[in-house]
């Protein structure tokens with residue numbers, strides 16, 4: 001169960017992860033913390049590149065860390081930016097694959113949760129694995 005204590009832990013972990021953001025081009029640091037059903041937490045920060053399109057968002061770094069360790073069931077993700085920015089479309093799609101009902105906690109630079117939602121709410125009509133076998 002996603003307790004208030006756990007929410008706070010996710011937000012603080014995401015806030016900490018902001019310090020590892022590599023964002024010399026946008027100067028927009030993003031930190032993420034992803035909780036899986038196994039109880040593990042994976043953090044992530046956005047990593048930009050001089051070849052701009054090869055950059056990657058914080059949420060996907062966290063998601064790929066989890067999936068690459070065989071942890072496939074997402075329960076919640078916290079995303080921290082200075083101004084409470086929401087996950088981009090690509091991140092919504094990646095998150096949906098592993099947790100359509102995962103909670104999404106969006107927090108600002110002070111660690112204040114400004115929006116609490118779910119991946120399903122953020123990506124209505126998501127394209128999922130089921131579509132490929134129907």
Ligand code: THU
Pocket residue numbers: 023026028029030045046047048055056057058059085086087088091
């Ligand atoms: N960014 C994220 O890390 N997550 C999002 O969901 C939105 C955007 C990053 C990408 C880029 O490094 C910077 O924020 C500005 O777009």
